[in-house]
Amino acid sequence: MRTKVAIVGAGPAGLLLGQLLHKQGIETVIIERRSRDYVLGRIRAGVLEQGTVELLERAGIGERMHAEGLVHDGVEFCFDGDRHRFDFRKLIGRSVTVYGQTEVTRDLMQARDASGDVSIYEADHVSIHDFGTDKPKVRFVKDGVQQEIACDFIAGCDGYHGVCRASVPAGALTTFERIYPFGWLGILVDRPPVADELIYAHHERGFALCSMRSPSRSRYYVQVPSGEKVEEWSDERFWDELRRRVDEETADRLVTGPSIEKSIAPLRSFVAEPLRFGRLFLAGDAAHIVPPTGAKGLNLAASDVGALAEAMTEYFHERSSAGIDGYSARVLARVWKAERFSWWMTSILHTFPNTDTFGRRMQRTEFDYLVGSEAASRSLAENYTGLPL
Numbered sequence: 001m002r003t004k005v006a007i008v009g010a011g012p013a014g015l016l017l018g019q020l021l022h023k024q025g026i027e028t029v030i031i032e033r034r035s036r037d038y039v040l041g042r043i044r045a046g047v048l049e050q051g052t053v054e055l056l057e058r059a060g061i062g063e064r065m066h067a068e069g070l071v072h073d074g075v076e077f078c079f080d081g082d083r084h085r086f087d088f089r090k091l092i093g094r095s096v097t098v099y100g101q102t103e104v105t106r107d108l109m110q111a112r113d114a115s116g117d118v119s120i121y122e123a124d125h126v127s128i129h130d131f132g133t134d135k136p137k138v139r140f141v142k143d144g145v146q147q148e149i150a151c152d153f154i155a156g157c158d159g160y161h162g163v164c165r166a167s168v169p170a171g172a173l174t175t176f177e178r179i180y181p182f183g184w185l186g187i188l189v190d191r192p193p194v195a196d197e198l199i200y201a202h203h204e205r206g207f208a209l210c211s212m213r214s215p216s217r218s219r220y221y222v223q224v225p226s227g228e229k230v231e232e233w234s235d236e237r238f239w240d241e242l243r244r245r246v247d248e249e250t251a252d253r254l255v256t257g258p259s260i261e262k263s264i265a266p267l268r269s270f271v272a273e274p275l276r277f278g279r280l281f282l283a284g285d286a287a288h289i290v291p292p293t294g295a296k297g298l299n300l301a302a303s304d305v306g307a308l309a310e311a312m313t314e315y316f317h318e319r320s321s322a323g324i325d326g327y328s329a330r331v332l333a334r335v336w337k338a339e340r341f342s343w344w345m346t347s348i349l350h351t352f353p354n355t356d357t358f359g360r361r362m363q364r365t366e367f368d369y370l371v372g373s374e375a376a377s378r379s380l381a382e383n384y385t386g387l388p389l
Helices: 012-023 036-040 050-058 063-068 088-092 101-115 235-245 248-253 297-318 322-349 357-372 374-385
Strands: 005-008 028-031 070-072 074-079 082-087 096-098 118-120 124-129 137-142 145-150 153-156 174-189 199-202 208-214 217-225 259-273 280-282
Touching: 005 012, 005 137, 012 028, 012 050, 012 101, 012 297, 036 101, 050 096, 050 297, 063 101, 074 088, 074 357, 082 088, 082 357, 082 374, 088 374, 096 208, 153 297, 174 235, 199 322, 208 235, 217 235, 235 248, 235 259, 259 322, 297 322, 322 357, 322 374, 357 374
Parallel strands: 005 028, 005 153, 028 118, 074 199, 153 280
Antiparallel strands: 070 096, 074 082, 124 137, 137 145, 174 217, 174 259, 199 208, 208 217
């Protein structure tokens, strides 16, 4: 088999790259080790920056997003019961759209099916070869048969634990990582959201987030220590803890119900440098991880593949390598801005094991500064709604 771009990974990053390249008439094959149902069943966040919304429109999959997505013109922060709304529309004239990553993936899968381009799911023993030459290839086993795809480029969109980054020679890659001493316990519930917009809450007992997936489905989180087991948390215990951490008005309005999904997500920051190795390019979680506090994970992945699609289009249509040569530096500049913002959000909204009374007062002072300074509020709005590429 031969194609122009072999995309390893059928998550939103790989699927979006395939769709953007399809729009430019560039042939791709997607190879995914998991089943289609498994990929579609992943429960992830879904706060889309304005730039991500525009990129999905250009990819031709914006119709259902606009019909079902929830446009938010602001966000609320709460500190020990004191709430403040940051009005993005008033501050900078921008907004975000709440539309679940599962729905983005579903839309991209349907577009992929309609395109006629090849997607190979449940591919075993995926490996990449010769990406330091002009004849890279991807090998895998499908239904017991060894197969090989020759290509011009390999796009590593296979996540943090994927094979692509792991295949880079030792010494060619530098990684930066911070693992936080807590995670987010999240539940999904078929109940109306407690508020029209997201509420981020800091409390001495820990962080909490009130979010949503639709007008009838809500997503809630509470900070828990590392090593906590989801089995130790009954629904009743979760709701009791959430009520303690939000303000009294929100606690009174909360509509509880049985969880339809419950999980704990660890928090980490991670960046790999560089992101290009000959004919191999890393994108999405294969290249970087951000804490979910800043709602940047899916948006960074979309930004990566948007830049990569531009670079590859330039190469195939104009025979110019300028875009692919500059891909790593261009993308990493935005990645580090997102890492900074996500680190800052995590730092002021969570409780840390070693934080003393001085540290908590500094967190409170940061909150008061945000509330009282238009410049700080504008900076928050600009970072939350979309960092420049």
